Amino acid sequence: MCAYMLSKNGYRVSLFEKGSELGGALRYIPKYRLPKNMLDTTLDNLIRIAHIEVKFGVEMGNDGKTIADLKNEGYEAVFVATGTPAPRPLTFDRELVAKADLEGVIFGLNLLDDVDRGKVPPQLFQGKRVVVVGGGNVAFDVARTARRLGGDVSLVCLESEDKSSKDGIPADVEEIEGGTEEGIRITYSRGVEEIIGENGKFKKIKCPRCTSVFDEEGRFNPEFDRSDILYLEGDVLLITIGQGP
Ligand SMILES: Cc1cc2nc3c(=O)[nH]c(=O)nc-3n(C[C@H](O)[C@H](O)[C@H](O)COP(=O)(O)OP(=O)(O)OC[C@H]3O[C@@H](n4cnc5c(N)ncnc54)[C@H](O)[C@@H]3O)c2cc1C
Incomplete structure (x- = not known):
């Protein structure tokens, strides 16, 4: 949501996700409450409408990328939203x-x-x-x-x-x-x-x-x-x- 709102406000946004799909904890919501196709379609639409660049399989921290790496790559601000897994x-x-x-x-x-x-x-x-x-x-x-x-x-x-x-x-x-x-x-x-x-x-x-x-x-x-x-x-x-x- 942060990526979407920033993008709608004129920022160029890249989203780094360690897994292979978006949604995070929303994926745990049982499908009788939130059908998976509805979740996927909504996420796809948000990404497409806001022109967000998504990079899957990139882990921040641990042995993955650091915030310093991102700064070196030219990113000017970082919003960390790694959830409560x-x-x-x-x-x-x-x-x-x-x-x-x-x-x-x-x-x-x-x-x-x-x-x-x-x-x-x-x-x-x-x-x-x-x-x-x-x-x-x-x-x-x-x-x-x-x-x-x-x-x-x-x-x-x-x-x-x-x-x-x-x-x-x-x-x-x-x-x-x-x-x-x-x-x-x-x-x-x-x-x-x-x-x-x-x-x-x-x-x-x-x-x-x-x-x-x-x-x-x-x-x-x-x-x-x-x-x-x-x-x-x-x-x-x-x-x-x-x-x-
Ligand atoms: C069973 C269940 C039911 C829920 N039902 C509802 C509901 O009905 N309504 C509602 O509003 N909310 C509900 N929630 C809460 C909702 O899912 C969360 O509030 C929301 O998903 C939080 O979003 P988030 O982006 O902060 O974190 P998350 O959804 O946890 O997303 C974090 C993302 O960051 C990625 N990530 C983590 N660590 C790294 C790393 N080091 N590098 C790169 N990527 C990383 C993860 O893979 C994940 O995709 C529910 C939660 C659960 C568990």
């Missing part, structure tokens, strides 16, 4: 929750990536119990995708059902209603203190009741009632609690 790991009381490497524990974003690349069979989760952790729209994209892949899906989140409260679930109402209509069960106000496995495979999560998500200053600072524990069992655990750089 890294899934956020599960934490409890600011500590990483162990055993996220068990078989069956997957980051939801990686599932969406695999689906986008056509790497998963259409009935991947047939006959499987899938637990999704997260209460945002991306968690619902993951849960609804898992459901469409045949899974028996439940979603657990820290937030409460009351969207009007400070601790209310962040996902849009249409996602919550749509997911529920598709058969996804939602467990509100629960954190994940422990991932429990058996023979190297995911078995269940230990979920104390979350009594508050944000503190008085509005900071993310969840509190729990550790005497009120729920265990959620499953075959697959999909962690979808945010993305970072």
